[in-house]
Amino acid sequence: MIEMEHVTKRFAKDAAPAVDDLSLEIPEGVTVALVGPSGCGKTTTMRMINRLIEPTEGRITVNGDDVRAVDPVIFRRHIGYVIQQVGLFSHMTIAQNIGAVPKLLGWSADKIRARNEELIALVGLDQAMLTRYPRQLSGGQRQRVGVARALAADPPVLLMDEPFGAIDPIARTRLQNEFRQILQRVKKTVVMVTHDIDEAVRMGDRIAIMRSGKIVQYDTPDEILSRPVDAFVEDFVGADRALKRLSLYEVSQVMQPAVDATATAKIALDADLRNALSAMIAANTDRLAVVNAAGTPVGSVTRDAITAL
Ligand SMILES: Nc1ncnc2c1ncn2[C@@H]1O[C@H](COP(=O)(O)OP(=O)(O)OP(=O)(O)O)[C@@H](O)[C@H]1O
Ligand SMILES: [Mg+2]
Structure with a gap:
């Protein structure tokens, strides 16, 4: 040290x-x-x-x-x-x-x-x-x-x-x-x-x-x-700074395991939350399907979960 x-x-x-x-x-x-x-x-x-x-x-x-x-x-x-x-x-x-x-x-x-x-x-x-x-x-x-x-x-x-x-x-x-x-x-x-x-x-x-x-x-x-x-x-x-702070967290940390079949936009499991929020704004939605590296849906993330953090 x-x-x-x-x-x-x-x-x-x-x-x-x-x-x-x-x-x-x-x-x-x-x-x-x-x-x-x-x-x-x-x-x-x-x-x-x-x-x-x-x-x-x-x-x-x-x-x-x-x-x-x-x-x-x-x-x-x-x-x-x-x-x-x-x-x-x-x-x-x-x-x-x-x-x-x-x-x-x-x-x-x-x-x-x-x-x-x-x-x-x-x-x-x-x-x-x-x-x-x-x-x-x-x-x-x-x-x-x-x-x-x-x-x-x-x-x-x-x-x-x-x-x-x-x-x-x-x-x-x-x-x-x-x-x-x-x-x-x-x-x-x-x-x-x-x-x-x-x-x-x-x-x-x-x-x-x-x-x-x-x-x-x-x-x-x-x-x-x-x-x-x-x-x-x-x-x-x-x-x-609130947005910068979101970049410290991964989607996987606030993801809900239930797959939301109605979500129109998707985000990678290891993307940061700043990018997730950006994707929501771009797609005019408040939830995203979360996909793994193979592209398979593994859960969902909501705008509420991000702002709660
Ligand atoms: N060899 C030196 N002789 C006299 N003054 C110095 C010397 N080296 C640095 N200083 C002064 O000490 C202060 C701190 O300098 P320093 O190089 O540590 O700044 P810094 O935070 O690294 O800045 P920068 O982001 O521009 O690199 C400055 O006011 C600088 O002018
Ligand atoms: Mg310097």
Whole structure:
């Protein structure tokens, strides 16, 4: 787990602190999304965890070890890091990029090759990509390589700064979903910075909302969306927070098992409730037939069941 205790960062003596007496506890295996407006201190908070920035005051521990007590260069090899704008080494092939940290750790060439092949498949890219250079990849492909590289040495902690920032909205949603699936397979403690509340809701087990170097609310997405602590958070999460909250639930969670033969429109069992409501509005109806992956009706969902939630 990562623990930050009363951490303050002042870049200049007389300047307002970039991070101001911040305390945050991140349990093992949990993904935390740090969100907030530009300049609120997200990147600074993240970079203090792997000591790319030294705190002015306060204490940070990773798995009980004070980060100041360990050699920062060695320490960083055990923390995966995806930076804003990916930052692949342009003069190195994709294989060399992904294998950079394992090489520093002294892995054998065979072991690195096998790991590269495993990771490139994990992030959904073709093996042929391994011999290419970053400029020969699309932005989305480079972003996947960035994730693969961060995972290479199987670090328990992953820090990701706007990891999907450079991708168009459709590819972005797909990559977010894929990354969530990857995280279900490889248990990691993840700190992800984003300024996009939708990304935070989709990716985070917990969300920390920051403002002027402080955390104003640290809660599950459901809590943040249903009970914002103040007007700032309420404004930040957006007027559509009730709809956003629906995207956290699946149709299967409010489905009634009785198949409704009169329902004219249908929805997949694993669709989210926001899409279910949208389908109802589009079809001008207040109930949908729920179908499984094979297209067989397995139940029904009503507008009342959704609004009751
Ligand atoms: N090296 C530095 N020297 C001086 N001030 C800095 C330095 N790095 C960051 N700051 C200041 O600290 C504050 C927080 O910056 P930070 O990069 O953490 O913001 P952020 O929340 O990540 O913003 P963004 O969403 O734009 O990336 C800003 O006011 C910034 O100008
Ligand atoms: Mg930043």
